[in-house]
Amino acid sequence: MKQMVKMEVHDLNLWYGSFHALKDINMKVYKHKVTAFIGPSGCGKSTLIRCLNRMNDLIGNVHVEGRVLLDDKNIYDKDVDVVNLRKRVGMVFQKPNPFPMSIHDNITYGPKLHGKKRGLDELVEEKLKDAALWSEVKDILGQNAMDLSGGQQQRLCIARCLAVEPDVILFDEPCSALDPISTGKIEDLINELKRHYTIVIVTHNMQQAARISDYTGYFYLGELKEFNKTKKIFTNPDNPETERYITGKFG
Amino acid sequence: MARRLSEDMVKGILGICAIFSIIIIFLIIIFLFREGLEAFSYTNVIDFVFGREWNPSKETFGAAAFIVSSLLVTVGAIVIAVPIGLLTAIFLAELSPQRVREIVKPAIELLAGIPSVIFGLFGLIVIVKYIRITLDQPTGESILAGSIILAIMILPTIISISEDSLRQVPRAYKEGSLALGATHWESIARIIVPSASSGIMASIILGVGRAIGETMAVVLVVGNVEKLPTSFFDSGEPLTSTILLEMGEAAVGSPHYYSIFALGILLFLIVMVLNIVSNVWLGRGLKRG
Numbered sequence: 001m002k003q004m005v006k007m008e009v010h011d012l013n014l015w016y017g018s019f020h021a022l023k024d025i026n027m028k029v030y031k032h033k034v035t036a037f038i039g040p041s042g043c044g045k046s047t048l049i050r051c052l053n054r055m056n057d058l059i060g061n062v063h064v065e066g067r068v069l070l071d072d073k074n075i076y077d078k079d080v081d082v083v084n085l086r087k088r089v090g091m092v093f094q095k096p097n098p099f100p101m102s103i104h105d106n107i108t109y110g111p112k113l114h115g116k117k118r119g120l121d122e123l124v125e126e127k128l129k130d131a132a133l134w135s136e137v138k139d140i141l142g143q144n145a146m147d148l149s150g151g152q153q154q155r156l157c158i159a160r161c162l163a164v165e166p167d168v169i170l171f172d173e174p175c176s177a178l179d180p181i182s183t184g185k186i187e188d189l190i191n192e193l194k195r196h197y198t199i200v201i202v203t204h205n206m207q208q209a210a211r212i213s214d215y216t217g218y219f220y221l222g223e224l225k226e227f228n229k230t231k232k233i234f235t236n237p238d239n240p241e242t243e244r245y246i247t248g249k250f251g
Numbered sequence: 252m253a254r255r256l257s258e259d260m261v262k263g264i265l266g267i268c269a270i271f272s273i274i275i276i277f278l279i280i281i282f283l284f285r286e287g288l289e290a291f292s293y294t295n296v297i298d299f300v301f302g303r304e305w306n307p308s309k310e311t312f313g314a315a316a317f318i319v320s321s322l323l324v325t326v327g328a329i330v331i332a333v334p335i336g337l338l339t340a341i342f343l344a345e346l347s348p349q350r351v352r353e354i355v356k357p358a359i360e361l362l363a364g365i366p367s368v369i370f371g372l373f374g375l376i377v378i379v380k381y382i383r384i385t386l387d388q389p390t391g392e393s394i395l396a397g398s399i400i401l402a403i404m405i406l407p408t409i410i411s412i413s414e415d416s417l418r419q420v421p422r423a424y425k426e427g428s429l430a431l432g433a434t435h436w437e438s439i440a441r442i443i444v445p446s447a448s449s450g451i452m453a454s455i456i457l458g459v460g461r462a463i464g465e466t467m468a469v470v471l472v473v474g475n476v477e478k479l480p481t482s483f484f485d486s487g488e489p490l491t492s493t494i495l496l497e498m499g500e501a502a503v504g505s506p507h508y509y510s511i512f513a514l515g516i517l518l519f520l521i522v523m524v525l526n527i528v529s530n531v532w533l534g535r536g537l538k539r540g
């Protein structure tokens with residue numbers, strides 16, 4: 001069953017300066033599954049997900065130890081091309097962050113960087129369809145993306161991410177700035193996307209994790225308290241701390 | 252009760268000060284136009300703007316040479332200052348360590364506070380000599396010397412405002428770009444700079460306004476020859492220099508006197524339009540950001 005593992009985290013520790021933010025994390029991300037990170041805010045979910053495409057490199061004063069494997073290759077090795085890594089491991093952020101340019105140009109931004117010159121219009125259509133946004137924007141592709149609603153912006157960001165054809169997509173609380181209807185659309189979308197992509201999602205909404213994920217990790221103060229199948233976590237967790245968090249008897 | 256009263260008094264005093272300064276500005280403008288428009292009863296506007304000969308003793312007043320000198324000096328300054336200024340701003344906003352930025356930025360802004368005549372002296376001693384000797388020109392006092400001095404003088408404006416607007420670009424744009432596999436430089440060139448473009452444009456236009464209006468630094472280095480310059484190595488005489496050099500000798504109420512004011516009107520209009528354009532650009536950026 002080895003080939004089913006897409007990413008693997010081994011003894012990962014991370015410090016912001018002297019603050020120990022991630023402690024001995026070990027877990028697997030399974031191929032074509034949705035893996036959710038839950039836990040109270042400040043427990044290190046974003047920090048860990050940002051380790052998976054090395055976005056933490058951007059912050060000065062961060063120190064990482066341990067290994068993160070993508071298809072059995074450590075992405076923290078010296079010879080790894082971070083630009084290429086981020087192409088393979090895409091990211092959708094908490095607050096929708098389309099670029100201040102047209103909808104069309106938002107989608108083609110990544111592919112153009114990576115040298116694609118032809119078939120861009122077809123690509124835009126395909127990716128917007130994949131992100132369930134096409135029908136809403138097909139007549140306004142030239143309009144500035146900043147004029148879209150928050151939910152549409154977030155789906156545009158998903159389409160933009162799909163356009164560079166990653167293997168893995170990381171979602172950091174993609175719905176926390178959205179209304180329930182938009183949230184439902186994104187959840188349906190993630191369900192669709194897992195057929196072709198491997199997905200990791202951070203959420204502080206436990207019902208959301210239960211609805212859409214196959215595996216769940218529960219974090220507390222920088223530690224991964226439990227990592228299990230979502231069903232197991234929500235019905236019969238191994239760790240009593242997880243149970244207390246899930247049932248809301250926490251703190 | 253007493254507090255109410257003093258509150259009202261403060262408001263009143265501030266209001267009077269504000270009104271006073273507005274009135275002064277309007278008086279200056281009215282005065283400039285009253286004196287300057289008189290010139291057009293001697294020379295029609297077309298001849299004044301396009302005429303090549305400026306000869307007060309013959310009462311011929313064609314300002315083309317001054318206008319062209321002003322434009323050339325300014326264009327030269329922009330061509331030199333914009334690339335250097337923009338790259339410096341990018342360096343400070345995106346590439347330099349925090350500590351370097353904290354030292355360099357105030358130092359550059361300090362440049363803006365140096366009296367312009369000192370720039371002029373520097374230009375006369377260093378740049379003019381360099382052009383004459385090293386570049387082997389008949390005279391170093393040239394449009395080019397003026398452009399270089401002005402470029403140095405407007406760099407702080409361009410760097411400071413561009414750097415501010417680059418830093419105002421939301422971090423999320425940059426992260427979004429990097430997360431798509433863009434390099435840092437690609438993100439700067441394709442996302443950050445375009446997003447800051449309105450602020451950058453505003454800084455350039457402000458720089459142009461400053462360059463066109465600058466007097467003391469330029470008059471010392473451009474040679475002041477009342478001839479239409481045809482190259483950057485020619486001497487020239489910008490509008491500001493003419494006003495400065497000839498105002499003393501013109502008899503009050505003479506055609507010469509009024510024509511000098513008309514030059515002032517030209518200068519005023521150019522700078523005014525540039526300032527308005529620059530404000531519009533800045534406002535646009537704010538609305539979108």
Ligand SMILES: Nc1ncnc2c1ncn2[C@@H]1O[C@H](COP(=O)(O)OP(=O)(O)O)[C@@H](O)[C@H]1O
Pocket residue numbers: 016019021040041042043044045046047048059
């Ligand atoms: N750039 C940073 N510098 C210093 N500390 C940080 C930084 N980012 C996050 N932290 C700290 O690391 C911990 C985990 O943060 P984060 O991963 O954002 O938590 P979560 O996403 O679970 O809410 C928090 O205590 C937070 O204050």
Ligand SMILES: [Mg+2]
Pocket residue numbers: 045046047173202
């Ligand atoms: Mg977070």
